[in-house]
Amino acid sequence: MSKLPKPKDLASSINYTPPREHWMDIKPEFRPGTYSYPAKPQLVEKMGFPNPHEWSPTDEDWHLPENWQEIVYNTFRDRLEKYRSLKVFMDICVRCGACADKCHYFIGSGDPKNMPVLRAELLRSIYRKDFTTFGKILGRFGGARKLTEDVIKEWFYYFYQCTECRRCSLFCPYGIDTAEITMMGREILHELGISINWVMEPIYNCFHVGNHIGIPPHTFKDIVDFMCDDIEEITGIRIEVPLNKKGAEVLFVTPSGDYFADPGTYTFMGYLMLFHEIGLDYTMSTYAAEGGNFGLFNSFEAMKRLNAKIYAEAKRLGVKWILGGECGHMWRVIHQYMDTMNGPADFLEVPRSPITGTVFHNAKSTKMVHICEFTADLIKHGAIKLDPSRNDDLIVTHHDSCNPSRAMGLLEEPRYILKHVCNHFYEMPEQTIREQTFCCGSGAGLNNDEFMEMRMRGGLPRANAVKYVHDKYGVNTLTCICAIDRAALPTLMDYWVPGVRVAGIHELVANALVMKGEKERETNLRGEPLPGKEG
Amino acid sequence: MSAVYSLIIVLALVLVAVVGAGGGGLHALFGVVIPYVAFVVFLAGFIYRVINWAKSPVPFRIPTTAGQQESLKWIKQNKLDNPSTTWGVIGRMVLEILFFRSLFRNTKMQLKVNGGPSLSYGSSKFLWVGAIVFHYCFFIILLRHGRFFTDPVPGCIEWLDKLDSILQIGVPNIYITEFLIVGALLYLFLRRVCDSKLRYISLPADYFPLFLIMAIVITGILMRYFIRTDIVAAKDLIMGLVTLHPKVPETLGTIFYVHVFLVSILMAYFPWSKLMHAGGIFLSPTRNLANNNRMKRHINPWNYPVKLHTYEEWEDEFRDVLKEAGIPVEKE
Structure with missing residues (x-):
């Protein structure tokens, strides 16, 4: 476990000014304290879930299955066909930014990719490239980008930095729900055998x-x-x-x-x-x-x-x-x-x-x-x-x-x-x-x-x-x-x-609760004296 | 840079119309062919997009609830922000679409770090005002243009026209909506450029429609007040388009064709862009569903059976300890 900064230091490290580089050029930094440990492959296997394998967020190679790009593409397409929410939310965001300062992770970290709008763009950029004509032609100019292993790492980092709390969806003028985005992102990762142990073990x-x-x-x-x-x-x-x-x-x-x-x-x-x-x-x-x-x-x-x-x-x-x-x-x-x-x-x-x-x-x-x-x-x-x-x-x-x-x-x-x-x-x-x-x-x-x-x-x-x-x-x-x-x-x-x-x-x-036949209570449920019974 | 690129594209589009319709004299192309094509693309594209969305099912009922649920009789439900009936949903959607309910909630967060962190959330209605002003002006201006598309012009459009120019400043009368929409567009543009967070998330596709609509507004204003345009001829051309008997009057200046060309671009661009939020809001499952989840079963068309760990399998594994602990079992 990492050393937790002092509250004062943590607070003063929050900076809401975005970096100079374009977000597509910035890779996540797997710093202790900011990511969860991967699921144990035995558990993934015992659940009969796809592609159980050893991997570590800090490794260069995540040992993704050979046809990982195909898996991502097929899963994405399948979810688009199954969930109207995903399809509509991929298309209608106008990037008005109303959601930006509504996310507790953005407020506490200042990391621009924790703005719900950008969290969704992580997925949307791949959607544009793979499923829209404009995205295919225009590339980055149209907000699209190529699917690389770094994108998978970024998805893992940020879709496991969202608690699916839906606060952003309350403020979004179109009701775009980041919980849906995160759930779909996690489903795609799950198909690659990428998930976290703190979820897999309870499952x-x-x-x-x-x-x-x-x-x-x-x-x-x-x-x-x-x-x-x-x-x-x-x-x-x-x-x-x-x-x-x-x-x-x-x-x-x-x-x-x-x-x-x-x-x-x-x-x-x-x-x-x-x-x-x-x-x-x-x-x-x-x-x-x-x-x-x-x-x-x-x-x-x-x-x-x-x-x-x-x-x-x-x-x-x-x-x-x-x-x-x-x-x-x-x-x-x-x-x-x-x-x-x-x-x-x-x-x-x-x-x-x-x-x-x-x-x-x-x-x-x-x-x-x-x-x-x-x-x-x-x-x-x-x-x-x-x-x-x-x-x-x-x-x-x-x-x-x-x-x-x-x-x-x-x-x-x-x-x-x-x-x-x-x-x-x-x-x-x-x-x-x-x-x-x-x-x-x-x-x-x-x-x-x-x-x-x-x-x-x-x-x-x-x-x-x-x-x-x-x-x-x-x-x-x-x-x-x-x-x-x-x-x-x-x-x-x-x-x-x-x-x-x-x-x-x-x-x-x-x-x-005054219970029938109870004795005179001296303490609360925690065993601490009740008010007036401290003597 | 995104903004600059978008601006260049819009200027290039203006140039295309100036050269094509002005220099080249391709009036039939810019006055008839392109508007027709653009309108067809808009209509077909819009319908295609909506059908394409609708083809994907809504497997779960997932409204974002924004108030008290319907539960015990004596607890007052918030019927508009957390509707449990179809009428409630219609009410919620009306608030959302006509009054931008969710945006009205907007707050602005502030963090002060000195002396321990302190967060505050102020009400922030600027974006709501900007958005409302822009959309309603756009809508009124569109309706006002009805006078070019109808003969005789219906009373309501005449009335709207009078209302819009009620201030009676100058000749011809100045439309209030023209001032307002320019202001709203400037605001929507400036907040994108000035707020570093927004600048960071903005794509060329966010600036492009702003510039395009601004260019449409500017050419419209120019035509009305500065560059004399033969309104009778304009109506002639438009009525020709509407009645499917297109004709190209001689007396229309280049500025008219530039205006029409930019509108055509907007129409053709609309279905393939973020502007489709206009259609998408109607299909947003977090807004258009009733929160009656526990009252009425929602059907998922692709619900499929999954592998279960049955009670029997479970008891087989734990039977001994269950019996020892005195917990009842099915098979002794």
């Missing part, structure tokens, strides 16, 4: 074991039991967590980050306490033990292969509907892809809260409900008792995760919950929240240690907005509804805004 684990981390079923149970011990210690209540239980009403699926590491684990405990308190008839599955989907960050095929498990398991267990935990990209896949890829879910019923009787019409086809929708409904109906003063030591702000914001529009539900479980809540500046939210800088498979410098750069806009409310209102808690956020933001906060902790919404819910 492999999820496919074979059941979750990204590779936690086998018995260990999963141990972890859950361990959390139940903690919950018992805090509340005096012993909770049973049904696993692979046939005939339960609801299948609950959440990202593995929630049961793998702090602070996600507190969110996970929050879910368990809530379900126990309302007496929900649910089960979790150790086969479909992953809500997230790193396939999204690799290829359509990988995404579909991983996602298929959720419906398959719901069918096998005979549940009525599915409830999903707090996660970002997971919800992009569930909301915008799952039903289309692996539906129709005609073996399930339209989700209905057994507690309040609310029918979730907005999920009547997919049959999967977001836990924030579910919990907001519980609170609205007064179905749970809450004591927000237990979170009085927390001065809270909320980070909207990219995908639930810009690929779904889940904005008010988490806020409604927050306003009922804590007493001190402050919003960050409006250009940094809701649909305009900034990425954590580590999404789309880039939350790895070797990429740390770029993560801190890309996370700067988010961190800076937190710093604003930290300085102004003394905010000490950043809530989020995404497992990647919970893994990435603590590091980001320590780097840019020390003194701010990161928590899932349902951690705060569980702190405030």
